Amino acid sequence: xxxxxxxxxxxxxxxxxxxxxxxxxxxDPAGAERLxxxxxxxPACCLAHGERILVGGAPYGVAVHPRSQALAAxxxxxxxxxxxxxxxxxxxxxxxxxxxxxxxxxxxxLAGTDGGGILxxxxxxxxxxxxxxxxxxxxxxxxxxxxxxxxxAWPRWSVVFACTEEGVYRSPNAGRGWKRADCPSxxxxxxxxxxxxxxxxxxxxxxEEAGLFRSTDGGRSFQPVAGTPSQVNxxxxxxxxxxxxxxxxxxxxxxGEEWQPIPDSVGGLTLLYRGNAILVGTDQGILHMEAPSWT
Numbered sequence: 436x437x438x439x440x441x442x443x444x445x446x447x448x449x450x451x452x453x454x455x456x457x458x459x460x461x462x463d464p465a466g467a468e469r470l471x472x473x474x475x476x477x478p479a480c481c482l483a484h485g486e487r488i489l490v491g492g493a494p495y496g497v498a499v500h501p502r503s504q505a506l507a508a509x510x511x512x513x514x515x516x517x518x519x520x521x522x523x524x525x526x527x528x529x530x531x532x533x534x535x536x537x538x539x540x541x542x543x544x545l546a547g548t549d550g551g552g553i554l555x556x557x558x559x560x561x562x563x564x565x566x567x568x569x570x571x572x573x574x575x576x577x578x579x580x581x582x583x584x585x586x587x588a589w590p591r592w593s594v595v596f597a598c599t600e601e602g603v604y605r606s607p608n609a610g611r612g613w614k615r616a617d618c619p620s621x622x623x624x625x626x627x628x629x630x631x632x633x634x635x636x637x638x639x640x641x642x643e644e645a646g647l648f649r650s651t652d653g654g655r656s657f658q659p660v661a662g663t664p665s666q667v668n669x670x671x672x673x674x675x676x677x678x679x680x681x682x683x684x685x686x687x688x689x690x691g692e693e694w695q696p697i698p699d700s701v702g703g704l705t706l707l708y709r710g711n712a713i714l715v716g717t718d719q720g721i722l723h724m725e726a727p728s729w730t
Contacts, residue, residue: 437457437458437460437468437470437720438719438720439455439456439457439458439460439470439719439720440455440456440457440704440716440717440718440719441453441454441455441460441703441704441705441716441717441718441720441721442454442455442456442479442480442704442705442716443455443479443480443481443482443531443532443705443716444481444705444707444714444716445481445482445483445488445532446483446707446709447483447488447503448483448485448486448504449463449464449504449507450462450463450483450503450504450507451709451714452481452482452483452488452503453481453716453721454478454479454480454481454490454492455478455479455704455716456477456478456479456492458470458471458473458478459471459473459478459481459488459490460721461503461506461507462721463507468721469507469509471506471507471509471514472506472514473490473498473500473517474490474498474517474519475490475491475492475493475498476492476493476494477492477493477528478490478491478492479491479492479493479528479529479530479531480492480529480530480531480532481532482532482533482534482544482560483503484534484538484544484559484560485539485559486501486502486503486504487499487500487501487503487559487560488500488503488506489520489532489544489560491528491529491530491531491532491546492528492529492530493528494526494528495522495525495526495527495528495529495548496519496520496522496526496529497519497520497522497529497532497546497560497563498517498518498519498520499517499518499519499520499560499561500513500516500517500518501516501518502516518561520556520560520561520562520563521561521562521563522554522563523554523563523564523565525548525551525552525554525563525565526551527548527549527550527551527552527573528548528549528550529546529547529548529549529554530547530548530549530575530576531546531547531575531576531577531578532544532545532546532547532578533545533547533578533579533580533595534580535580535593535609536580536581536582536583537583537593538559541557541609542556542557542558542559543555543556543557543593543609543610544556544559544560545566545578545580545595545610546563547575547576547577547578547597548573548574548575549574549575550573550574551565551573552565552566552567552570552573552575553565553566553567553570553573553575553578553597553610553613554566555609555610555611566610566611567613568611568612568613569604569606569612569613569614569615570597570599570604570613571601571615572599572600572601572602573599574599574600575597575598575599576598576599576600576622576623576624576625577597577598577623577624577625577626578595578596578597578598578626579595579596579626579627579628580593580594580595580628581593581594581595581596581628581632581633582628582630582631582632582633584633585633588633592607592608593607593608593609594606594607594628594632594653594654595609595610596626596628596638596640596654597613598623598624598625598626598640599623600622600623601620601621601622602615602616602618602619602620602621602623603615603616603618603623603626603640603648603654603657604616605653605654605655616650616654616655616656616657617655617656617657618640618648618656618657619645619648619657619659621642621643621644621645621648622642622643622644622645623640623641623642623648624641624642624643624667624668625640625641625667625668625669625670626638626639626640626641626670627639627640627670627671627672627677628654629672629691630672632653635651636650636651636652636653636654637649637650637651637691638650638653638654638657639660639670639677639679639691640657640670641667641668641669641670641679642666642667643666644665644666645659645665646659646660646663646664646665646667647659647660647663647664647667647670647679647694648660649691649692660691660692660694662693662694663679663681663686663694664681664682664683664686665681666681666682667679667680667681668680668681668682668702668703668704668705669703669704669705669706669716670706671706671707671708671713672708673708673713673726673727674726674728675689675728676688676689676690676691676727677689677691678697678706678708678713678726678727679694679706680702680703680704680705680706680715681702682702683701683702684696684697684700684701684702685697685700685701685702685703685706685713685715685724687727697724697727700715700724701715701717701722702717703715703716703717703722704716704717704718708726711725711726712724712725712726713725713726
C-alpha cells in the first residue's frame with residue numbers, strides 16, 4: 436500500500452483513482468496500486484471523466500490527461516500527455532472537482548478553488564469559466580451534485596451544493612448561480628445529498644468544529660444533528676443508510692439522525708462506497724472496511 440495522504444476518490448471506467456498531496460494513485464480491478472506521474476506540485480483532488488483523468492491542486496489550475504488507461508498502465512510516453520486547462524485567469528489552487536451525473540451528454544464539470552470561487556466547464560474540463568454569481572465566500576471546500584432528476588420532471592433542475600468556510604450554497608441550475616442556504620455560519624467541509632434526493636429532499640453536511648447538519652427541504656435550510664462528533668471530515672450514503680468520518684473513527688446511521696460509532700474503525704479524510712465496501716482515505720493511504728447493513 437502507498438502510504439500517502441488521500442483527499443479524493445474518483446471511479447473511472449476500469450480504474451479507481453485516488454489523489455492527495457503525495458500524488459495520484461491508479462488502482463486496477465485487482466486492487467493493485469500504482470503511483471502515476473502528474474504535473475501538480477501538490478495535488479488536492481482528482482476526477483475521472485470518460486477516458487480523461489483530471490487533477491486539481493497547487494499551485495493552481497486543472498491538469499487533464501486524455502488517455503487515462505494508458506497513464507494507469509504505465510505505457511511508454513503516457514506521462515507526457517498532460518494538458519493545462521484554461522482557467523479564466525483564476526490562479527487559486529483547485530481543491531475539489533465534481534461532474535454532472537449526466538456529464539457524458541452535457542460535458543459539465545465544476546471546480547472549487549481556495550479563494551477564487553467556482554469554475555464551470557462545459558467541454559469536459561478543457562476550458563473553465565468563473566461561475567460565482569450569488570457566492571459571498573470564494574473559499575470552496577467541497578462540491579456535491581445531486582442525482583439526475585426523473586426523466587418526467589419539469590423543470591429538470593440540476594442541483595449542486597458548495598461548502599464554504601462560512602456556510603452552504605445551493606445552485607438549482609448546474610452551478611450557474613448560487614444562493615446561500617439558511618444555516619449557521621460554520622466551516623462546512625463536506626456534504627452529501629441522499630441518493631433519492633428528488634423524493635426525500637435530504638442532504639447531510641459536516642463541519643470542522645460544529646458537528647453534523649441535516650436538511651429535509653432540498654438543501655434550502657440545515658439544522659444541527661445531536662450526538663455527532665464535532666469534526667466531520669466526510670459523509671457517504673450506503674445502501675440503507677449513511678457513513679461519516681469523524682477525526683477518530685467512523686460513524687453509521689440508518690436515517691441520518693441517530694448515529695453510532697463503528698467499533699474498531701479509523702477516521703479518514705474522504706470516503707467512497709464501492710462494491711459493498713467502504714474505502715477510507717487517510718493521511719497514510721487507503722483502508723478498506725465492510726459496509727454496515729441494517730435489517
